[in-house]
Amino acid sequence: MEFLESILVTPFIEIWESPYYFIELVLVGLSTGVLYSLVALGFVLIFKASGMFNFAQGAMVLFAALTLVGLMEHGLPLWAALILSVATMVGLAFLVERFMLRHLVNQEGLILFMATIGLNFILEGTGQLMWGSDVKRLEIGIPDQPFDILGGKVLLNTFDVTAAFIGALLVITLAVFFQKTPMGRALRAVADDHQAALSVGIPLKTIWIAVWTIAGIVALVAGIVWGAKSGVQFSLSLIALKALPVLILGGFTSVPGAIVGGLIIGVGEKVAEGFWGPALGGAIENWFAYMLALAFLVFRPQGLFGEKIIERV
Amino acid sequence: MPDGPQTPTGRVIGDVIMKVENVSLSFGGVRALDNVSFDVREHEILAIIGPNGAGKSSMLNCINGFYHPQEGAITYKGKRRDTAKPYEAAEEGIARTFQNIALFKGMSTLDNIMTGRGLKMKRNLFWQALYYGPALKEELEHRAKAEEVIDFLEIEAIRKTPVGRLPYGLQKRVELGRALAAEPDLLLLDEPMAGMNHEEKEDMVRYILDVNDEYGTTIVLIEHDMSVVMDISDRVVVLDYGKKLAAGTPDEVKRNQDVIDAYLGVSHD
Numbered sequence: 001m002e003f004l005e006s007i008l009v010t011p012f013i014e015i016w017e018s019p020y021y022f023i024e025l026v027l028v029g030l031s032t033g034v035l036y037s038l039v040a041l042g043f044v045l046i047f048k049a050s051g052m053f054n055f056a057q058g059a060m061v062l063f064a065a066l067t068l069v070g071l072m073e074h075g076l077p078l079w080a081a082l083i084l085s086v087a088t089m090v091g092l093a094f095l096v097e098r099f100m101l102r103h104l105v106n107q108e109g110l111i112l113f114m115a116t117i118g119l120n121f122i123l124e125g126t127g128q129l130m131w132g133s134d135v136k137r138l139e140i141g142i143p144d145q146p147f148d149i150l151g152g153k154v155l156l157n158t159f160d161v162t163a164a165f166i167g168a169l170l171v172i173t174l175a176v177f178f179q180k181t182p183m184g185r186a187l188r189a190v191a192d193d194h195q196a197a198l199s200v201g202i203p204l205k206t207i208w209i210a211v212w213t214i215a216g217i218v219a220l221v222a223g224i225v226w227g228a229k230s231g232v233q234f235s236l237s238l239i240a241l242k243a244l245p246v247l248i249l250g251g252f253t254s255v256p257g258a259i260v261g262g263l264i265i266g267v268g269e270k271v272a273e274g275f276w277g278p279a280l281g282g283a284i285e286n287w288f289a290y291m292l293a294l295a296f297l298v299f300r301p302q303g304l305f306g307e308k309i310i311e312r313v
Numbered sequence: 314m315p316d317g318p319q320t321p322t323g324r325v326i327g328d329v330i331m332k333v334e335n336v337s338l339s340f341g342g343v344r345a346l347d348n349v350s351f352d353v354r355e356h357e358i359l360a361i362i363g364p365n366g367a368g369k370s371s372m373l374n375c376i377n378g379f380y381h382p383q384e385g386a387i388t389y390k391g392k393r394r395d396t397a398k399p400y401e402a403a404e405e406g407i408a409r410t411f412q413n414i415a416l417f418k419g420m421s422t423l424d425n426i427m428t429g430r431g432l433k434m435k436r437n438l439f440w441q442a443l444y445y446g447p448a449l450k451e452e453l454e455h456r457a458k459a460e461e462v463i464d465f466l467e468i469e470a471i472r473k474t475p476v477g478r479l480p481y482g483l484q485k486r487v488e489l490g491r492a493l494a495a496e497p498d499l500l501l502l503d504e505p506m507a508g509m510n511h512e513e514k515e516d517m518v519r520y521i522l523d524v525n526d527e528y529g530t531t532i533v534l535i536e537h538d539m540s541v542v543m544d545i546s547d548r549v550v551v552l553d554y555g556k557k558l559a560a561g562t563p564d565e566v567k568r569n570q571d572v573i574d575a576y577l578g579v580s581h582d
Contacts, residue, residue, distance in 0.1 A: 182427070182434055182452060189417045189428045196415035199377065200491060201403025201432040 003279070011275035020153040025270045031160035033266020034167035035229075038222040039239055040246040040258040041171070042215045047252045048191040049211040050101070051109055055116040058240020059123035060216060064089055065223030065232045069138050070131035078140060089216030097208045105204070124237060133234060138227040163225045170221055171259055174214070178255065183210060191253075245293035251303025260304060265289045326547065327355030330499065330531055331376070336385035336395070338371055338555075345371040346382065347555040353499070358525055358532045360542045363552035364575065369535045370412055372552070373501050376533070377409050378402045389499070403432055408497035410488045412504045412535075418477035422487050425476055426462055429494030430455040462490045466520060482513040486520075493524060500524065502534040506541060514538065518545060543567065551575070 015022045039061060046054040054060075067088050071081035100115055144159040178184035190197045190207045198204065226236055242265075250261025273285040296303070331353040338346040346368045353359050361369045374380040376387060378399040387395040389405060397405075408429070417425050434451060463469055466486050471479060476487050485505060492500055505521065506514045518541060524530050536542050542549060543563040551558040551572050559569040566572055 182431060185420075185424055185428060186431060188420055188424075192417035192419055193415050195379070196411070196417060197428070198379075198399035199403060199409050199411075199415070200428050200495065201400045202428070203400045 006279040007276060010279065014275055020150065021274065022271070023150070024154045024156070025274045026267050027154065027156060028160060029267030029270035030263055031157075031164040031266070032270065033263035034164045034259075035222065035225055035262075036239075036242055036246050036265055037259045037262025038167050038170065038218060038225065039243040040250065040262055041174070041255065042218045042222065043240075043243055043247055044250075044252060044255055044258045045174075045211055045215045045218065048255075049187055049207060050112070050190075052112040052116065053109070053252075054215070055113060055240075056120040056123055057215065057219065057243070058237040059120040059127075060089075060092075060219035061223040061226065061239065062232075062234065062237040063092075063123045063127040063223075064216065064220035065138065065227040065236055066127040066131045066136075068220070068224060069136045069227065069232045072138075073131075073136070085220055086217060089220055090213050093209045093212035093216055096212050097205060101208050102205070120237075124234075128234070135231045135233040136227075138224065138232050140224060140228050142228055159229065163229070166221065166225060170218065171255075174218075175255065187211065242289060245289040247303070248293040249296050249303060251305045254303065254305035257303055257305035265292065268292055326357045329353065330355045330390060332386075332388040333372075333376070334386045334388070336372075336375060336382040336387060338368075338375060338380055338382045344555050346375070348385070349552065349555070349557045350385075351550045351557065351560055353531060353533055355531055356525070356529045357547040358521070358534070358545055360546035360549045361533065361535050361552060362537070362539070362542055362549060363558070366554075367552040368555040369552055370503055371555075373409065373503055373533070373535065376402070377407060377501060403495065406495075406498035407501065408492035408495045408499075409501035410485070410492050410503055410505060412507065414481075414484045414488050416476045416484060416488055416491070419475060421473050422468060422476055422479075422490075423459060423463070423472045425487055426459045426490045426494045427455065429462075429491040430459060432495060433458075458496075459494055462494050465493070465523070466490050482509050485509065485513075485517070489517075489520065496528070497530060500530050500532045502532065502536075504535050504537065506536060506538055514541065521545060 039057065042057045042060065043054060046052055046057070064085060068081050068085045071084055072078065076084070096119065100119065104112055104115060142159050142162045144157065146155055146157050148155060178188060186197070186202045187207060187210065189200070189202060190204065194204070197207075222239075223232070223236060226239060243262075246258060246261040246265050248261075249264055250257025250259070269285045269288045272288045273282075277284050329352045333352065334350050336346055336349045337344070349368070349372065351359075361372060363369050371380060375382050375395065376389075378394070378397045378401060381396050385395065386393055389407070392405075394402065394405070417428065420428075434455060463472060466489065468483065468486055468490065471483060471487075476484055479487065489502070489505065492502075502521070506517050509517065521532060521534070522545060525532055534546075546563060548561060549563055549566045550560045551566060551569075553575045558571050558575055559566055561569070
């Protein structure tokens, strides 16, 4: 009884009593959520264009961040390292198309998925072989200072706000790209119907390279922001796991879904930790996202924005 | 059907634009096409007819590059193309529609038709993605072309509607629009009138004749409705069990005993 009260009643009273703490948690959650969205976005892009679940997305985040840090450690200025990192990700897209996708056209989703597991290990291995496996600091000059809003009652951090801003900018750019440019139209066409896309002369090869390039650049941005926050290290590739509940929540096929899903997970886990954590023994941030995803799977398996699953039987 | 002569005056049937020679195609043990030969002349309307499973769609798929025949040759504009890929066919001016409509269902009518313009865009895809100034100007030019197609097919009202929501007859029309947007030299239509009611069929016949007449587009179509086929085609190729049964003008084909047998059955007494 006491326990039930501590999770069903007390947290809400506390929220009522300390609204500013609640707002602060929501804002912190939103800024973390944007970062989850960034990672999830990489998955959605590739899944939409090729029906392939790219297990290596997390490794791509690590690889991109390692490349950037490694280049900077060799004394390159930030801008040069950035350009070279982008070039590396473009090169990776070409290699993936040439040595992986081209040979797996029309294979089942599961086979493509297995191939990306292989790619995952190759990227993790190559990244660490080239740049070592120590934790590296990534200094890209984002200021990291706390500041107050709402008359000193809510404490925020310039870093989180900047990261959220970068994420939002990237998301808007991608949305415009997909909706307005001929290339975006071609990508949507391929995602919709392979055969029809081929018949109007959209070359799949170019499209795949483009999608993997975009996913690579998204991975680079995610890697930079996460890396600057918590250091570039092997565990970066594990944030891909955090993207899974985001994808389940938002739907594998929806760009807006990846964004909203990320925000919900981010806010949900911070608020849950803050108010429900004490009653449940703390550290619920680690599993809360998965619980939320599980609940979603029961009630809405296609996710918030995913295409409704209609199966002819 | 509109009144008057079916082959408009002034329409000149030109040289052979595509040659199909001894094409055979098998799937495992099933022989879908068996030693089929015919040719297609510029500006003509050629119908491929035959009972279900005769290999008509397989023939179109070979021309278009979805299938590659194991034997024989397909020569288009003087170039062998029996091993070419679908997007290469599109680059060479071959556009098509499908028996089971293959549209981009989540996209609007206009966007669908714009995908048909993709190959006409001079700047390559990467350039378009990066450099927006001149690419935007080009996009507007192509938009004008797409609007022309929309006018032609009288689908102005559904310009912004996602095609998945359109009724079947209109979807067929949008699919034709996407093929036309590519300004093809050779248009392949796989059962353009299947599942349509009488008025929709009449409209479709009118569009096909207009395309052929106004733009001089060569058309190869598969159709089951014999009255339509006999009315609009210049020549007819008849397939049965993957073999060519007959070829010639509609009148010749109608009188051919093999064709009559295939369609009406042979009495075994």
